[in-house]
Amino acid sequence: xxxxxxxxxxxxxxxxxxxxxxxxxxxxxxxxxxxxxxxxxxxxxxxxxxxxxxxxxxxxxxxxxxxxxxxxxxxxxxxxxxxxxxxxxxxxxxxxxxxxxxxxxxxxxxxxxxxxxxxxxxxxxxxxxxxxxxxxxxxxxxxxxxxxxxxxxxxxxxxxxxxxxxxxxxxxxxxxxxxxxxxxxxxxxxxxxxxxxxxxxxxxxxxxxxxxxxxxxxxxxxxxxxxxxxxxxxxxxxxxxxxxxxxxxxxxxxxxxxxxxxxxxxxxxxxxxxxxxxxxxxxxxxxxxxxxxxxxxxxxxxxxxxxxxxxxxxxxxxxxxxxxxxxxxxxxxxxxxxxxxxxxxxxxxxxxxxxxxxx
Amino acid sequence: xxxxxxxxxxxxxxxxxxxxxxxxxxxxxxxxxxxxxxxxxxxxxxxxxxxxxxxxxxxxxxxxxxxxxxxxxxxxxxxxxxxxxxxxxxxxxxxxxxxxxxxxxxxxxxxxxxxxxxxxxxxxxxxx
Numbered sequence: 368x369x370x371x372x373x374x375x376x377x378x379x380x381x382x383x384x385x386x387x388x389x390x391x392x393x394x395x396x397x398x399x400x401x402x403x404x405x406x407x408x409x410x411x412x413x414x415x416x417x418x419x420x421x422x423x424x425x426x427x428x429x430x431x432x433x434x435x436x437x438x439x440x441x442x443x444x445x446x447x448x449x450x451x452x453x454x455x456x457x458x459x460x461x462x463x464x465x466x467x468x469x470x471x472x473x474x475x476x477x478x479x480x481x482x483x484x485x486x487x488x489x490x491x492x493x494x495x496x497x498x499x500x501x502x503x504x505x506x507x508x509x510x511x512x513x514x515x516x517x518x519x520x521x522x523x524x525x526x527x528x529x530x531x532x533x534x535x536x537x538x539x540x541x542x543x544x545x546x547x548x549x550x551x552x553x554x555x556x557x558x559x560x561x562x563x564x565x566x567x568x569x570x571x572x573x574x575x576x577x578x579x580x581x582x583x584x585x586x587x588x589x590x591x592x593x594x595x596x597x598x599x600x601x602x603x604x605x606x607x608x609x610x611x612x613x614x615x616x617x618x619x620x621x622x623x624x625x626x627x628x629x630x631x632x633x634x635x636x637x638x639x640x641x642x643x644x645x646x647x648x649x650x651x652x653x654x655x656x657x658x659x660x661x662x663x664x665x666x667x668x669x670x671x672x673x674x675x676x677x678x679x680x681x682x683x684x685x686x687x688x689x690x691x692x693x694x695x696x697x698x699x700x701x702x703x704x705x706x707x708x709x710x711x712x713x714x715x716x717x718x719x720x721x722x723x724x725x726x
Numbered sequence: 727x728x729x730x731x732x733x734x735x736x737x738x739x740x741x742x743x744x745x746x747x748x749x750x751x752x753x754x755x756x757x758x759x760x761x762x763x764x765x766x767x768x769x770x771x772x773x774x775x776x777x778x779x780x781x782x783x784x785x786x787x788x789x790x791x792x793x794x795x796x797x798x799x800x801x802x803x804x805x806x807x808x809x810x811x812x813x814x815x816x817x818x819x820x821x822x823x824x825x826x827x828x829x830x831x832x833x834x835x836x837x838x839x840x841x842x843x844x845x846x847x848x849x850x851x852x853x854x
Contacts, residue, residue: 403791
């Protein structure tokens, strides 16, 4: 695991709640408070609150900043109005993923990027390397505390904490009267929002959301929730050696744009079909929880790759995982084997996501 | 967090397994402290019946949502019984670690190893 260098502004509150802290992306963050299974169920059935203070807030400003960001990010920011956001990806020259992030247009002159904790420095230095005059980048990651409130009750909880404010629509961003920020996104597949406030107010808001009915949830539940939805985790499912086309994220890459870094690789992979595809895999027999790096084999016993993510799905009660597999083995319904400590368990590829929620 | 339960009639090892000695048989499980540290146990991999193990050999695996943990044989012996109940309902390891959550039984082949295990007092000091 990575070395711990940073502490969340909410750490004292986590410890008071009996949380276990683990290193994640260079931060000490709660992995769970009481039980991953209980926290997972809270998000699916009521609402949970996660500390996401480790995530990065990077502000990009300048008259022409949108046109420039559209050359370093895959999605198309020019299609958004102020107040709207989109999931997007930063690529290296060969089309590999540096980071996946959400970009929100705050105004004509300013965009906020919410980036992964472990990649803040790398994202900023990559952008600075390509930065034209007239555009500025401000990394305010340390100044902000972040909370993700997720689950069917999350909107009702917002109304209790902020009786005179309203939530933005899906993928939208709203600045609240007190200067905090609410973004209608998440990483769980449930309705919810990510809330950012000055670091020294983090504990007070954390406690307000809990008092309004949200269950404190850690990174353990965050991982099981996101994997049920097949949301990729950078460092596990995304890497500088894999493109968003291989990761199944082509929807978030606007190849109609005349230029962005990594575009040529994506164009060629899209027209030829990617050799590897990030594939959803379910265990079809009772077995141990699948975990990252377990070997994946064809039904004939040929080694095809290894799991990039894997958990026992608390909602479905079966092992679920993802792996980059040769395209021929990625079609839903393909029988596979997962090797767990030398024992092989039956599995099958399925259509993403694992959890099919009624609309 | 509440203090862990440590029954007075058991022996322990520092890797948090307990052994209940009854004649030539050692029943093995994990301590209340261990289950509380692991949290939600979701899978138990039982050893093969008839397998012979040396003291300290990884003999079973207990998995929580986040991690897989080896369970080491406290003494040398032959696996003479496994607990199918924890295979069917792994949460028994959490809810009744010293009772219904036992994992396997060994026929002890080297009884002279027993004095090397920790007394309940010594184990209590270790985790205290």
